[in-house]
Amino acid sequence: MKKKIRIAVPNKGRIKQPTMDALARAGITILEEERTYVSKTSDPRYEAIFARANDIPVYVHYGAVDLGVTGHDLILEREADVLELLDLNFGNATLVVAVPEKSQIKTVTDVPALTRVATEFPNITRKYFERLGKQVEVLEVSGTAELAPKLGLAQMIVDITSSGETLRKNKLRIIGTILESTCRLACNKIAYRTFEKEISELQTKLQGEV
Amino acid sequence: MFKFQDFDGKLLALRAEMTAPVARIVTTRMQSTPEPIRLFYVNNVFRYSQSYLKREREFCQAGVELVGFNTPEADAEILALLVSSLRQVGLDDVRIDLGHASLLKDLLNAAGLTDQQKTSVQGLLACRDSVGLKKFMDQNSFPSSLRDVFIELSSCRRLSEVSSVSLSGSKYDKVNKQIQSLTALQEALKAYGMADVVFFDFSLTKKIEYYTGMVFEASVPNLGLPIGSGGRYDNFIEKFGNLKLPSIGFALEIGKLLQALTAQGFEIQNNTKTKVIVTSKLGKAAVEAVTALREAGAIASLEVTKRSLEKTIEYGKLTEADYVVCVDSSLDASITVYDIKNAASQTVEFKTFLRTIGGQCK
Numbered sequence: 001m002k003k004k005i006r007i008a009v010p011n012k013g014r015i016k017q018p019t020m021d022a023l024a025r026a027g028i029t030i031l032e033e034e035r036t037y038v039s040k041t042s043d044p045r046y047e048a049i050f051a052r053a054n055d056i057p058v059y060v061h062y063g064a065v066d067l068g069v070t071g072h073d074l075i076l077e078r079e080a081d082v083l084e085l086l087d088l089n090f091g092n093a094t095l096v097v098a099v100p101e102k103s104q105i106k107t108v109t110d111v112p113a114l115t116r117v118a119t120e121f122p123n124i125t126r127k128y129f130e131r132l133g134k135q136v137e138v139l140e141v142s143g144t145a146e147l148a149p150k151l152g153l154a155q156m157i158v159d160i161t162s163s164g165e166t167l168r169k170n171k172l173r174i175i176g177t178i179l180e181s182t183c184r185l186a187c188n189k190i191a192y193r194t195f196e197k198e199i200s201e202l203q204t205k206l207q208g209e210v
Numbered sequence: 211m212f213k214f215q216d217f218d219g220k221l222l223a224l225r226a227e228m229t230a231p232v233a234r235i236v237t238t239r240m241q242s243t244p245e246p247i248r249l250f251y252v253n254n255v256f257r258y259s260q261s262y263l264k265r266e267r268e269f270c271q272a273g274v275e276l277v278g279f280n281t282p283e284a285d286a287e288i289l290a291l292l293v294s295s296l297r298q299v300g301l302d303d304v305r306i307d308l309g310h311a312s313l314l315k316d317l318l319n320a321a322g323l324t325d326q327q328k329t330s331v332q333g334l335l336a337c338r339d340s341v342g343l344k345k346f347m348d349q350n351s352f353p354s355s356l357r358d359v360f361i362e363l364s365s366c367r368r369l370s371e372v373s374s375v376s377l378s379g380s381k382y383d384k385v386n387k388q389i390q391s392l393t394a395l396q397e398a399l400k401a402y403g404m405a406d407v408v409f410f411d412f413s414l415t416k417k418i419e420y421y422t423g424m425v426f427e428a429s430v431p432n433l434g435l436p437i438g439s440g441g442r443y444d445n446f447i448e449k450f451g452n453l454k455l456p457s458i459g460f461a462l463e464i465g466k467l468l469q470a471l472t473a474q475g476f477e478i479q480n481n482t483k484t485k486v487i488v489t490s491k492l493g494k495a496a497v498e499a500v501t502a503l504r505e506a507g508a509i510a511s512l513e514v515t516k517r518s519l520e521k522t523i524e525y526g527k528l529t530e531a532d533y534v535v536c537v538d539s540s541l542d543a544s545i546t547v548y549d550i551k552n553a554a555s556q557t558v559e560f561k562t563f564l565r566t567i568g569g570q571c572k
Contacts, residue, residue, distance in 0.1 A: 003431070084337040
């Protein structure tokens with residue numbers, strides 16, 4: 001029997017619902033609840049699993065799943081070697097460098113050596129400052145980086161923002177933009193070959209959507 | 211790469227792949243060997259990676275190189291050898307995807323793009339984002355004569371489809387020649403009956419810089435990562451000396467082959483040799499027994515301690531031995547055999563025991 005095509009969908013957060021909606025419009029409605037390990041879909045060729053958005057790039061890289069919907073920022077952060085078949089044009093987010101409003105640092109070029117940066121994106125952050133020729137100390141946190149400056153943990157943060165609301169609330173000021181990200185349809189390189197017909201069909205259907 | 215300094219301050223490195231060592235040997239030790247030269251290797255290579263996705267740093271590779279000629283027949287021979295090696299290992303549904311290292315480079319140059327634009331196009335091609343690619347070409351006044359070629363080549367999945375692509379104008383002679391070489395390869399592969407397992411992938415470019423012609427990857431549907439790869443390198447060997455030797459080769463990753471086999475439901479057999487521990491109160495016959503058992507193909511070891519039989523059996527269990535054999539002063543007397551897995555013992559002739567594990571008594 002031919003193996004089913006496995007697609008990973010974010011299990012929570014603001015990109016979960018748009019992902020499920022986009023797939024449904026392309027003919028893949030997820031039929032079972034997310035508590036089960038593998039969910040059936042309305043298209044018998046596909047099955048779905050729910051996973052954390054930041055793990056999806058790794059799943060796709062290794063072929064644990066054939067396809068996955070996740071942010072471009074997360075694909076870069078996890079350094080996953082995957083195909084990004086389609087920009088789904090939702091989940092817009094900007095990865096920015098921010099400092100406390102009162103900070104002397106006005107632009108990223110002002111950042112003094114050995115400044116400590118708190119972030120959930122240590123790989124992107126490290127590469128960004130390396131490109132600028134700045135030596136910084138990267139402190140990896142797994143959430144609420146915006147609190148780090150208040151707690152004296154770090155002098156700046158690198159974090160995702162969409163409206164800027166959280167940053168304003170925490171009295172942080174943006175001094176640089178690292179990248180603009182959206183959700184992508186990520187695909188394992190070997191699966192793209194194995195399921196050539198099915199995947200290009202899905203790509204076309206989703207293209208009509210976006 | 212892993213680099214070190216030795217005591218005189220000379221720089222040393224661990225080999226990251228085997229093609230460079232092969233090139234060195236061909237130039238320095240095989241100058242009088244007639245071409246083509248066909249070489250193989252099975253060796254470990256070392257790669258440093260900061261990425262936590264690619265943490266392995268030592269790999270075992272098995273590979274081949276065909277040195278001296280650039281012909282479609284040489285290319286086809288190497289690709290066919292790759293496919294048949296993988297089939298021989300026991301893998302099903304093997305396929306190869308190949309691209310052309312300089313075809314993409316030359317087309318990008320012909321389009322007159324800036325370096326940054328080239329990187330963007332290569333990125334979009336590598337991602338297989340066709341919508342993004344078209345959008346980029348529209349926004350960056352991409353030459354219209356090349357626009358269709360890029361779109362067509364990136365949608366070609368089979369070698370046979372590539373032959374329909376061609377460009378008019380003498381400045382595209384080189385590009386057209388490269389496309390023709392892919393068609394010639396397709397023909398040469400037919401002789402091996404392998405034209406249908408070799409596919410085309412325009413976006414496939416390898417990170418290794420020395421490739422000049424086709425580059426390829428082998429894969430099976432059950433594993434999400436390539437199991438082997440290779441390519442043509444026509445200007446590499448001359449860097450090691452004065453010999454200009456166009457060459458082609460591939461390397462398989464042994465670890466990935468095992469993963470692929472497991473993914474296809476193949477049970478990897480552990481050592482099937484019988485493991486026997488020989489114990490005796492009196493030395494000489496025990497040594498004879500060990501020798502006879504080894505000659506019979508078993509893994510035999512002598513109990514070199516004075517511990518009790520129970521302790522020896524316990525040791526046998528922990529080291530996954532099959533039998534503990536207790537011999538008397540001569541092998542003509544019968545022996546006691548403890549079958550560890552079945553926790554049983556019996557008294558038999560040594561000859562009989564030797565026969566049960568597949569050997570003959572002299």
